[in-house]
Amino acid sequence: MKPFLFLSVMFVCASPILAAPTLAPLPAKIDFNRDIRPVLSENCFACHGPDAKQVKAGLRLDQRESAIKAAKSGKIAIVPKQPTTSELVRRITTKDSDDLMPPPESHKKLGPREVALLQKWIEQGAEYQTHWAYQPLAKPAVPAGQNGVDFLVQQRLKAINLKPSPEADRRTLARRFWFDLVGLPPTPAEMEAFVSDKSPDAYAKLVERLLASPHYGERMAIGWLDVVRFADTIGYHSDTPRNVYPYRDYVIRAFNENKPFDQFTREQLAGDLLPNATIETRVGSAFNRLLLTTEEGGAQAKDYEARYLTDRVRAVGAVWLGQTIGCAQCHDHKFDPTTARDFYAMGAFFADIKEPIVGRREPGMIVPDAKGNAELARFDGEIARYQKELDGPQPAIEAAFAKWQEAASTSVQREGHWKPLAFAAVKSAGGAKLAIQPDGSVLASGKNPEKETYTVTVTNTVSGIIGVRFEALPDASLPASGPGRAPNGNFVLTEVIARVQSATGSARPVKFAAARATFEQTTFVEKNPYKIWAAASVIDDDAKGAQFGWAILPQAGRENYLLLELAEPLTTAAGDTLVIELKQNHDGKDHTLGRFRIAATADTVAARTIAPPAPPADIASILKIAPEKRAAAQQEKLFAHYKSFAPELVKLRQQIVVAKKARTDFEAKLPRCIVSESSPTPRTVRLLSRGNWMDDSGPLIEPALPAYLAVGAKQPADRRLNRLDLAEWIVARDNPLTARVFVNRLWRQFFGTGLSKVLDDLGAQGEPPPNAALLDWLAADFRDNGWDVKRLVRTIVTSQTYRQTSIASREMLVRDPENREHARQSRWRLDAELVRDNALAVSGLLVPKIGGPSVRPYQPDGYWENLNFPVRGYDASAGEDQYRRGLYTWWQRSFTHPSMLAFDAPTREECAADRARSNIPQQALVLLNDPSYVESARAFAVRIVKEGGNTTDARLAWAWKQAVARTPSAEELVTVRALFDKHLAQYKADTKAAEALLKAGVSPAPQAADIAELAAWTSVARVLLNLHETITRS
């Protein structure tokens, strides 16, 4: 957040021609918006303005009807045409400090010019105007065939008697065009082609070429990413990563494809709600997710709900409306007509967005590119093909199917003999959590002890039983789906002991005669005396070792059971309980049962027969119907069920599994993006008194559009407004702000300052643009021509105004030091990203790939040491990702890359419409010592030696051209030549130092014949990359 500043000391000079503000004559006709509103807003509105609760003496000076009628005191502040009888004039000129306005304790003071302006304005009738930015956007007339920028700038220059500057030379112009439109320097070849192109449409051709470059989108994206506060991390506290880079690529693509700005707007605010929403528009809607969020333990949801709401409102205000709506969080706005209700009603538009309020962001929507989509389609086709084959008729297995039906029917019949045991209690000796499931099974979770005994107690009558069945069941919650809790899904049931306990406390053991199982494990049996993980070892009184028992590997994920036959039918009396202990004393750790069920039978055959597990209930119910009575659909269902495990189809089923897994694996590698998803039950929004989120006495607020901006967008009355309504309102033709705000911000990219220089506030406290007609013309032209961004850029950069030299005459510096009138171009230090891009481009290291995951340029060790939850290290990108453009840098909000920060890149915690252009020692340290720049210098040196000719002077001249696109002067050559000669001698004497220097960075050190020479050239290259001229766009 680095907007231009207005120190209190300079606020007295609101007029654009600033050199001697108090001396300038008053305008003949006072213009309320230009001359009066800024004075009233700055000095008076805090107590006599829109904030209804603060109005003093019943007087509002922002409304004429209030200002010209008697206040509570009976006095009239403004009597039109009668300054001497106007109380306002008396109060601002009185010597009595009790009466003086503004009151001294406000530390505000009107200067003589301001007083004179107010007097003259009242004398002329005290006419008010709608605030300039709220006035309907009308297009000033420009003669046909003329560039509106040139016409309106020159009209203004004539009026203030300034002359435009001549066109800059072509080399300067080429650098200007390249930096402003694609953010990279022209190559010397590109430069020569442009300089030597004498055709009348040389500029037009160049502009078209650059607008068509894929790097144009990258250049345009930088400012947009700042204002929407795009970053790779959440911001608060742990500042953890989130998946969001596809949004950055969406922005780049949108500018490259010249997506109309109204559509660009709709997609970002409501890309998920559009009737024809696509992956693309949904990625755009990630805009709504870019705010700061938290995972901090102890953060209160209501607190952060309020923070997120205000954050989003501030964003809409900054990005599209140029309004500091955020100020109305606690009270009605002090300077603009935004009410607190407007604020919360705006926030309510976003109450439907699904998101964790406190906690980790979800992985987000999968965002495949064209290649990814094709690959996914291929997987889907393959899966469908196999599935179709599986679903189709299978004549070859008809016989097996028939046989299965028979066996299964028998199982179903036999299952009738089994009765599940209902447990009165289930206990774990080892501390596991055992929970009885609806189907009567028991599921273990929590602690998994090394050894374990489960004890189940059965109180319902079990008299007469002759067999007990222990089903080991798979479950998704278990490792490898269970049924055991060992990592491979196995378990070892080492002993089962049962007893009948009478009400009086006496107990008698239950004896087992035989043990059978559906499957017994045959692997890892070397030490097992049974040479198999036998059912029998469960009832052997641990005779051959307590650690051996029944196990089932490799049947993880499948159902098996153990059948124990009693020596004699159980007899129980009333009040008896059956207690069964399932001992799991395997010595291999963790081999406990994860899910099991116990049933009992009184049928001797059932107690002795291992049958396939009975099919599930829905299949069993079909099997109970006689075959000839089953409906076709029922028969089909049976067949489908059979096919799901038929041994004959194992290969086909495996193919489906493999294909599905391949698809899942592929999908896991695809980019993801957190996007907007609308909940049908939006969060409740209340008007929070003084912004206090703990106070829920305020009225409920529904989404509504700000009342003060008379935009005639249709508002459906029959439903809750949504984000799409908001977007439509923002881009409505009669919304006076959107086009002005965007154009104003864009102007900065080409002239260094906005037409109104306060880019994020077009309200009363902002700056009325010195050339309002120009802003209006550009904004109207933009809106009226399909919100065509490239057209807008073209209009600006093909103007003569844009092509002027940036060298200012002394007179111009005095009369217009900030260049607000555009009688010349401006010069400024490149933005952070471009400083980097330029060095990489000049050195030849730049990898011009567009888009993709964020990258990690070298960063000082330990810079992230103060991050926690989790602690994080930093691995600089390897390979080509180390040499990507600056805008792809990993944006860690709480510790933004230090070389980016040094050059004023914002942290993007808040929306930043503007960047400062500071000039601090850290910038020198970065360019001198950051390995990125040292490596660039090294690589540049290699190029100088290889491509720059044979003599030192030829090489120097060549290097100069690469770095600053011109030839060096003789004087300059002397300076650098001296440095080169000195360092060459030193490095010859100390080749170790030369070697050390040449090792900078991860790219392989060059195999040079003369490393001293290369090191000396690296010194020269460092000088060139550090020049003010190199990092300046002029």
Next chain:
Amino acid sequence: MNLHSELRQFRQQQQTRRVFLGHTAQGVGGFALASLLSSSLFAAEKKTSSSAKDKWPGVVRPLHHAAKAKRVIWLSMAGGPSHLETWDHKPKLATMHGQAMPESFTKGKQIAQLQGAKLNCFGPQLGFKKFGKGGAEICDLFQQIGSVSDEICFVRSMTTEAINHDPAHMFMNTGSQIAGRPSMGSWLTYGLGTEAEDLPGFVVLTSLGKGGQNQPIAARQWSAGFLPSRFQGVHLRGKGDPVMYLGSPAGVSREQQGDVVAAVNALNKKHDAIVDDPEIATRIAQYEMAFQMQASVPELMDAAKEPQKILELYGCKPGDGSFASNCLLARRLAQRGTRFIQLYHKDWDHHGGVKDGVTLKAAEIDRACMALITDLKQRDMLKDTIIVWAGEFGRTPMSQGGSGRDHHNAGFSIWLAGGGIKGGISYGATDELGYSAVENPTNVHDLHATMLHLLGIDHTRLSVKFQGLDVRLSGVEGAKLLKPILA
């Protein structure tokens, strides 16, 4: 080629050029312009230009009133120290130990991790003792601090608006919970400039505690926010380059680095003759400053040259990255004119094990705090250095998990010393259970306003226009001077 003579020569030429509208090296575009336009700044600039042309002179000139203090050393105890085991003795809480916290204390107050939990009183876990002539009653683990307690004013009625670490630090540093506001060190260097020649005016040092509860600290805590970057805090790091990118590349000697800087500056100067760009003079000055910092910062960090008795006083081994070492560095910075020095010592987040935790913390900071006060005093610098000891919030009188305390913002303790602060007193009090500040409740804005006052600044008059508002460190809701704590 001798860099220094070249730069000297350049400076002289620079001054001749300055005739044109005070062709100043004031820095950032907006600021350069502001100074161009402000006759008062311009006049002052002319007076000071010969000695320190690149030094930001500050916008508060003259001072709003005579200053008591020139600089601040802020000891940020990150994580939120328990006031109940440090500076605020609550015997009643001990008698209520284990009983339910009366609802009358907690109703309508913010709760962090204890939301929805049963709230039981948790008695003080450590003993208290009276120290000094002022009879300051503090935890008896802080014997050393106790020994200098007559220099200290304990404020036992502190409150803050935030209850989670990140926003609470932001609020304590910037007076706002919204990111992007300048922190106090930035406000001060903006307002007063710095006296340091080759060092930044706002420096941050961090140290980890051994208890492992090291909450993250974001760089935004020392950000200049909407003020220009030159006012942002510079983090002096214990490992690697103390200032990022400070070291010259491998294989480049200091002399060679000087050659490169000299060549850059010479070429920039030649270019300036053609394009007449005031930013170039600034650029040249920044390269000069950077080159000087490459020598002055390592010199600053090299505390090993301190006399043995000083090292013993602090109980530190230079270079060990401890809080005590940072206290010694803070004194060295103070001597060199740095305006605002902020030390973060982490690991005060005692959700569990508050007794052992504070015991460990006491061992880490007690001697160092005493040493800093003593050392400044023996150099006659305590009188114009404000020392602040404060966490971002305090901790609940209720138990968390049977051995710890949760975040708490309704009442906690901080202390101040030196620079116009009345020593040997306490100010304000919490209720009998240490829950809410009830006597002289104090908020963060009051603290900021009072500190600015001591530094010669009327807090209502140090403001910067941002998004249409006159933004102040002390907020717009009103802040009061804590007059009783002023000497």
